[in-house]
Amino acid sequence: MTVERRNPKGLYVRRLPSVDGPIYSQVTSTVGTRSIHVAGTLPFDEKQQLVGEGDVGVQTRCILEHIRRSLEEFGATPADVVRTKTYVIDMASYLEQGLPEWVKFFGGEPPTSTTVGVTELADNRALVEIEAYAEIAE
Known part of the structure; x- marks a missing residue:
């Protein structure tokens, strides 16, 4: 499997003073892959308790x-992620x-990424939610 990431x-391509290099890749391409889609994920433990309130x-x-x-x-790692979508309540804090x-x-090797400011998430105590899309070899 091949993943190419380019800017x-x-x-x-947005940069931040606190981070060396790009904070995302503008475009990715994959060849010979199987897709993995991770649903929007919130900060709760296995007992459904919020982690990191505030x-x-x-x-x-x-x-x-x-x-x-x-x-x-599915045998994938963060290096296999090609795209994320992040939803945040407070953009400056995020x-x-x-x-x-x-x-x-x-x-x-950051994936392509979209970050969106929203007024509310599925649980009003959550400040961030992230979806991820990965590609692995067939």
Whole structure:
């Protein structure tokens, strides 16, 4: 399986002072793959208790670990993720505290990403929700 990640010249790619390098890839392409779709994931433990109340960084880290475990069900890793969608209640807090967790999780090869500010999530205590899409070899 091949995953190519690119940031074409001449296109805007957002950067943050607190993060070295790009925080996402503008476009990805895969060849010979099987798709994995991870549903919107919230920061709850297996007992349905909220993790990190009021702390978007802790909530983001929790969600990403849940996504890691979901990917492992099909033999995938964060490196196989080609796209994420993130929904946040407070964009400024997410960019300061949550996005660095996201960047750390994906390392030097970030997937394409969309982040959307919303007024409410499925549970009003959650500050962030993340979906992930991965591709693995057939």
